[in-house]
Amino acid sequence: MKQLFIKSTVAAWYLTETINKIVYSEDFSNAAWAKSNITLTSGQTDPNAGTNAFKATATANDATLLQEITLDGGLLNRVFSIYVKRITGTGDISLTANGTTYEAKTITALWARYDVTAEVGNETINVGIKISTSGDEVDVAFAQYENGIFPSTYTATTTTNPYTITQITDADYPANTARGVVFHSGRFFVMTLAGEIYQSALEDAATWSSLEFIQSQSDPSDGVFLAKTQNYIVALKEWSTEYFYDAGNAVGSILSPVQNATHQIGCASDGSVQDFGGRIIFMAQTRSGFGRSIQMIGGTDIKKISTPNVEKILDADDLATVYSWCAQVGSHALYGITLVTTGVTLVYDFVTQQWSFFTYLQTNGAAKTVTAISATGTVTSTAHGLSDGGIVNIANTTADFNGWHIVTNVTANTFDIQAEGTAFSGTGSAQAYTETYFPVVASVRAEGRQYMQDASSGKLFEFSQDAYKDDVGAIAARIRTPKLDNGESGTKFMASAELVGDKIASRACIRFTDDDYATYSGFRPVDLSVSRSRIRRLGKFSRRSFEILHVKDALFRMEALEIE
Amino acid sequence: MRFTLIPQLSTKDGEANKNARMTNTLAERNQTGAVFGCVRPGLSVYRSFSGAGNGIVELNGDLLAFFANKVYMQDGTEIATAADTYFDFAQSTL
Numbered sequence A: 001m002k003q004l005f006i007k008s009t010v011a012a013w014y015l016t017e018t019i020n021k022i023v024y025s026e027d028f029s030n031a032a033w034a035k036s037n038i039t040l041t042s043g044q045t046d047p048n049a050g051t052n053a054f055k056a057t058a059t060a061n062d063a064t065l066l067q068e069i070t071l072d073g074g075l076l077n078r079v080f081s082i083y084v085k086r087i088t089g090t091g092d093i094s095l096t097a098n099g100t101t102y103e104a105k106t107i108t109a110l111w112a113r114y115d116v117t118a119e120v121g122n123e124t125i126n127v128g129i130k131i132s133t134s135g136d137e138v139d140v141a142f143a144q145y146e147n148g149i150f151p152s153t154y155t156a157t158t159t160t161n162p163y164t165i166t167q168i169t170d171a172d173y174p175a176n177t178a179r180g181v182v183f184h185s186g187r188f189f190v191m192t193l194a195g196e197i198y199q200s201a202l203e204d205a206a207t208w209s210s211l212e213f214i215q216s217q218s219d220p221s222d223g224v225f226l227a228k229t230q231n232y233i234v235a236l237k238e239w240s241t242e243y244f245y246d247a248g249n250a251v252g253s254i255l256s257p258v259q260n261a262t263h264q265i266g267c268a269s270d271g272s273v274q275d276f277g278g279r280i281i282f283m284a285q286t287r288s289g290f291g292r293s294i295q296m297i298g299g300t301d302i303k304k305i306s307t308p309n310v311e312k313i314l315d316a317d318d319l320a321t322v323y324s325w326c327a328q329v330g331s332h333a334l335y336g337i338t339l340v341t342t343g344v345t346l347v348y349d350f351v352t353q354q355w356s357f358f359t360y361l362q363t364n365g366a367a368k369t370v371t372a373i374s375a376t377g378t379v380t381s382t383a384h385g386l387s388d389g390g391i392v393n394i395a396n397t398t399a400d401f402n403g404w405h406i407v408t409n410v411t412a413n414t415f416d417i418q419a420e421g422t423a424f425s426g427t428g429s430a431q432a433y434t435e436t437y438f439p440v441v442a443s444v445r446a447e448g449r450q451y452m453q454d455a456s457s458g459k460l461f462e463f464s465q466d467a468y469k470d471d472v473g474a475i476a477a478r479i480r481t482p483k484l485d486n487g488e489s490g491t492k493f494m495a496s497a498e499l500v501g502d503k504i505a506s507r508a509c510i511r512f513t514d515d516d517y518a519t520y521s522g523f524r525p526v527d528l529s530v531s532r533s534r535i536r537r538l539g540k541f542s543r544r545s546f547e548i549l550h551v552k553d554a555l556f557r558m559e560a561l562e563i564e
Numbered sequence B: 001m002r003f004t005l006i007p008q009l010s011t012k013d014g015e016a017n018k019n020a021r022m023t024n025t026l027a028e029r030n031q032t033g034a035v036f037g038c039v040r041p042g043l044s045v046y047r048s049f050s051g052a053g054n055g056i057v058e059l060n061g062d063l064l065a066f067f068a069n070k071v072y073m074q075d076g077t078e079i080a081t082a083a084d085t086y087f088d089f090a091q092s093t094l
Helices: A308-315
Strands: A003-007 A012-017 A033-036 A038-044 A053-058 A063-070 A076-088 A093-096 A102-105 A112-120 A124-131 A137-147 A163-167 A182-184 A187-191 A196-201 A204-215 A223-229 A232-237 A241-246 A255-257 A274-276 A279-286 A289-298 A301-304 A322-329 A332-339 A344-349 A354-363 A368-373 A378-380 A391-395 A403-406 A414-416 A424-437 A440-446 A449-454 A459-464 A477-480 A496-501 A507-513 A524-527 A533-536 A545-550 A557-563 B002-004 B021-023 B025-029 B035-039 B042-048 B053-059 B062-067 B070-073 B078-081 B088-091
Touching (some): A053 A076, A274 A332, A332 B025, A449 B053, A524 A533, B021 B025
Parallel strands (some): A322 A440, A354 B021
Antiparallel strands (some): A053 A137, A196 A204, A223 A232, A232 A241, A241 A255, A274 A279, A332 A344, A344 A354, A354 A424, A368 A424, A378 A414, A391 A403, A449 A459, A459 B042, A477 B021
């Protein structure tokens, strides 16, 4: 039976899923079983000499005892099995594995297990037993429905929960382990902080031996994470990386070290480690000097994927709390790492080999009262406290103005938003938002969806390329260009700057800096739906960088900035 | 004069809020080979639980979500109690 090994650094469990798709497999009186012209009498002697069997008495012809099951996994052979013993009568007793076809069985006065098979796809069907003749009686017990042709060992079920979780209590299971667990060659492997790699018994997560371990050998530093790539088990330690393979050793661990495949590169943070398609990605460090990087292991090859600029950001964090995740969405294959102390999330796209930041919007202070909005989008809000480029959600005004905007043209009691309409007067609200790190702590693909887990809020997200906003209502998409100087530092004049990209019913804002990102111009709105999405009269400059910001719920996709 | 809008992340001193970068924007190439900066995929709430996120894992096509010390299926059904700590996972093949 397939086992899911679940471990923290101080304890471990394993979870198994029953193969029996019937619920309440011994309690035919439960509402999960539909009784048609059948009366049940509990407490009958069952095949195990207990009293868990039921007597089923037909009160009319073609009486049935059925359970509805919803199946997945596509078209498969399925088998229904049940223990039956005839009490009275001679009429047909039939079983169905697909809800439509019944197969008569020759039932005797002794307990026997009968089964019937059918090819069934992703359907909701009724499976069970039919008594053809009114007045006939049989005892029934231990129903089971599973994939396959032959019934396997019976597994009792009660509730709709198909899973059983068991804590590992074997005294030989290590008390403290490093992060990570590996299944390889039929065994589970964990690593202690001392770098000892222990193995479970074959196909048995519950059983461990104190003698079945191998010590990682290249250096004495602490074990950080145990991972797997191809057919190698990889021990990521504080200052080294070692590889092991299944040598089939008869005594002790089955593992032996892979000679000449040790890297003197260690793992800086266990929270940074991810397995993505058999490749291991992690934040690395070396004894030879301070400096972190993001490395990717495939087989015994190791390759740096971080850039020097990314490494400066890694170096600046204390690594007190680090989250990481991988995701495959649309054309993007992503590795994300969040440095909570610094408050940044760095994301690497394996497809484009490009790094970017991910942020998430959160409220910033209490909402301010809006008393008026002019037809051209000037908001009156006394002492609003917002600044140019701030992100705000306007609510309780009118459909013309409600929604997400970038604050521009700020005075003490007014600011502009990117909307026009019928002037509003009354009581609305302006909620300011600020950007924080991407809150995701884990990600996995299941049932065709990319799920992501919030670190603290209890939210389970779907990460979808069809959503252009986060659950808070918006995404702050921002692009800041390198400094543009046309290859020479002399003074130049700029007539206009145009955003070249998809035409959408939305607006972005553009600002620029001429002093090496120290100060910026005010943000100016640009309509992305018109033929020339541009701002004009941009003055003189020597070296200039632009910043484009978009917060609307729209597919923002920009190709270039065209300057005249 | 036309400039691409796909800068490689840059910083002089490790400060995250300076210099060239893309934020919540990913590079994409269309059928003609043009490279775009495109807003990242969004996070939609699929289901709400409570407590710290302690890991998610796929098992036989089902999603199992660990929040605080509880284990849930993706339909919200609570299936087990474990511990309130972050978990790692591995699956056997049989």
